[in-house]
Amino acid sequence: MDEETGYGAVRSRDARFDGAFFFAVRTTGIYCRPSCPAVTPKRQNVRYYATAAAAQGSGFRACRRCRPDAAPGSAEWNVRADVVGRAMRMIGDGVVDREGVAGLAVRLGYSARQVQRQLTAELGAGPVALARAQRAHTARVLLQTTELPVTEIAFAAGFASVRQFNDTIRTVYAATPTGLRTAAPRGGTRPVSTSSAPTPSAGVPLRLAHRGPYQAAAVFDLLGAEAVPGIEEVTGDPGSRTYRRTLRLPYGTGIAAVGERPADASAHSGGWLDARLHLTDLRDLTTAVQRLRRLFDLDADPYAIDERLGTDPRLAPLVAARPGLRSPGAADPEELAVRALVGPREAGRLVRAYGKALDSPCGTLTHVFPEPASLVEAGNDGGTGGTLAALAAALDGGGLRLDPGADREAARAALNALPGLDAHVVAVIRTRALGDPDVGPPGAPVPDTWRPWRSYALRYLEAAARPETTQPEGEDK
The missing domain is CATH 1.10.340.30 (Hypothetical protein; domain 2)
Structure with a gap:
């Protein structure tokens, strides 16, 4: 992306570019999504990054106002069929967390060094940094939407140790895990535990972001018509339906529930689908x-x-x-x-x-x-x-x-x-x-x-x- 287009998107707070790139402000040390509602920075102070991991690697922390880590993923990774696109899809699926860079490289049919070089050259961050950014986002979601103990969240998010978890949260969000949990938006969806031993039985509430208009009715129609009894169901009236299904996952099983939101063709800035995940692990x-x-x-x-x-x-x-x-x-x-x-x-x-x-x-x-x-x-x-x-x-x-x-x-x-x-x-x-x-x-x-x-x-x-x-x-x- 050229600088003229990038700064134009930042200046106009254009949500079409959310997830496609991130911008950082040199004078504040913060990186944001293009649609961030904060004051528009001076052009000479703006830096552009293809991924959140690249911005973090350059020493910038995530904006607490626009939450750049919650932006929709770049559409490019799902479209591209080359090694970078394939690698990004697998990192998103947790392959690096489960199998390491070596496992990712084997699946791609390349050496670990080749994978590192290609990702760094194009995205400004290697597979370890990209996976680390994803773990930080998962940890933030768990900290701000559940009452699980911080130690349990560290390993659930994929960190190898509590120390690594603490260091990453401080680096990415400029806050301790406890401070990040305390800073959760008022009126949020974080459930209040009613027992002395918090559990994930209430599920993890999520907002699954998308860019631009989203024709939810057509998707829910299709899923309802295809639903296989025992593993899927669609309930509720059109416009407010819920799709539920079981999931076979690497460490266990899960049940996902996703709610329909009525389409608003004028809402071109994007939105989200409400979801809740119940996971055995x-x-x-x-x-x-x-x-x-x-x-x-x-x-x-x-x-x-x-x-x-x-x-x-x-x-x-x-x-x-x-x-x-x-x-x-x-x-x-x-x-x-x-x-x-x-x-x-x-x-x-x-x-x-x-x-x-x-x-x-x-x-x-x-x-x-x-x-x-x-x-x-x-x-x-x-x-x-x-x-x-x-x-x-x-x-x-x-x-x-x-x-x-x-x-x-x-x-x-x-x-x-x-x-x-x-x-x-x-x-x-x-x-x-x-x-x-x-x-x-x-x-x-x-x-x-x-x-x-x-x-x-x-x-x-x-x-x-x-x-x-x-x-x-x-x-x-």
């Missing part, structure tokens, strides 16, 4: 949040997408009617691949027959979706013949990778090589499980104006073909 918080963000496509850039698709005569009126339409992803890519193949009814049968039961069922949520290994022998038991067995075996054996850092072209080739997997199913898996924004209809030509957002173009056409969800009579629109 709080170390899974960062991973669970990132998986929800991918499911709800919260890091997309609707400005870039709608501007491009709005130039197409066929799509222009659809974009105008539903600005900010999203292309939902998947909370569990392997689960999505199986569901795309067998359909919701058969998926429900697989959950009942092979899914892992929750230790404590929550209403209609009773299981997590079966792991690929348990579906290998189940493959010949359904109407899909041996295709499910082949898909499950490829997922279980590593011949097909759909994780956040997967090579999309390699995954496409592996999908096409599976026997009996038709082009439509492959396209759904690429769009939803891999989060590919540019998947067109199989075998059908599309206008060049749809690229690189063909996945979103198809969502606009699909949404237009469905009746629009309306709220009950008597309620505000």
Whole structure:
């Protein structure tokens, strides 16, 4: 980004750039998101950074007013298929915290030194610094939304020691953990503990930020139509629905609840979805949040997408009617691949027959979706013949990778090589499980104006073909 564009965004407090870059003020030692409502700094005092980690590495602390660490993630990392984009998606999923830089490098197929060099050259921070910034954000959320002991929060956020945790919080926020907790906004959502031993039983309340307008009704319609009994449900009336689902996570299981917020096409500054996470192991918080963000496509850039698709005569009126339409992803890519193949009814049968039961069922949520290994022998038991067995075996054996850092072209080739997997199913898996924004209809030509957002173009056409969800009579629109 050139300095002219950057300072223009800062001067106009343009929320479209939140998460795309951060700016720091040399005279105050603070870094912010572009839309920060504080006084506009002098141009000569402003520095620009691609990531919060880079700003922290240069000695700046996070602004307490605009909370730059809570900005939507950069849309670039979900779009890009190169090593930097793949690395950023895996760091977001917690790979560095669980497996270290060496594990990240192995997944990428590069040496640790190459990964360090590429990330530092482009982002101004290496994988350790990027993961550290993410841990600091997780810790702040837990400090300000739960009554968990500080020591427990340190390890839940992914820190190796309490000392490392304390030092990082002081560096990033210029406050002690206790001071950061005390400074939580009044009227916030931090629950008050009623016992002498605070527990995460109340769940962790979150606001999942997005940029620009967000057509929540279309997303909740889709999730409701696809919901598989036992692992998902959508309850409530249109405009105020709640989506709940179970999660299989690296350290345990979880239940997520995300609330619908009515779309306001004039609210171009962005907003959030309210969520609550119940986790058997709080170390899974960062991973669970990132998986929800991918499911709800919260890091997309609707400005870039709608501007491009709005130039197409066929799509222009659809974009105008539903600005900010999203292309939902998947909370569990392997689960999505199986569901795309067998359909919701058969998926429900697989959950009942092979899914892992929750230790404590929550209403209609009773299981997590079966792991690929348990579906290998189940493959010949359904109407899909041996295709499910082949898909499950490829997922279980590593011949097909759909994780956040997967090579999309390699995954496409592996999908096409599976026997009996038709082009439509492959396209759904690429769009939803891999989060590919540019998947067109199989075998059908599309206008060049749809690229690189063909996945979103198809969502606009699909949404237009469905009746629009309306709220009950008597309620505000």
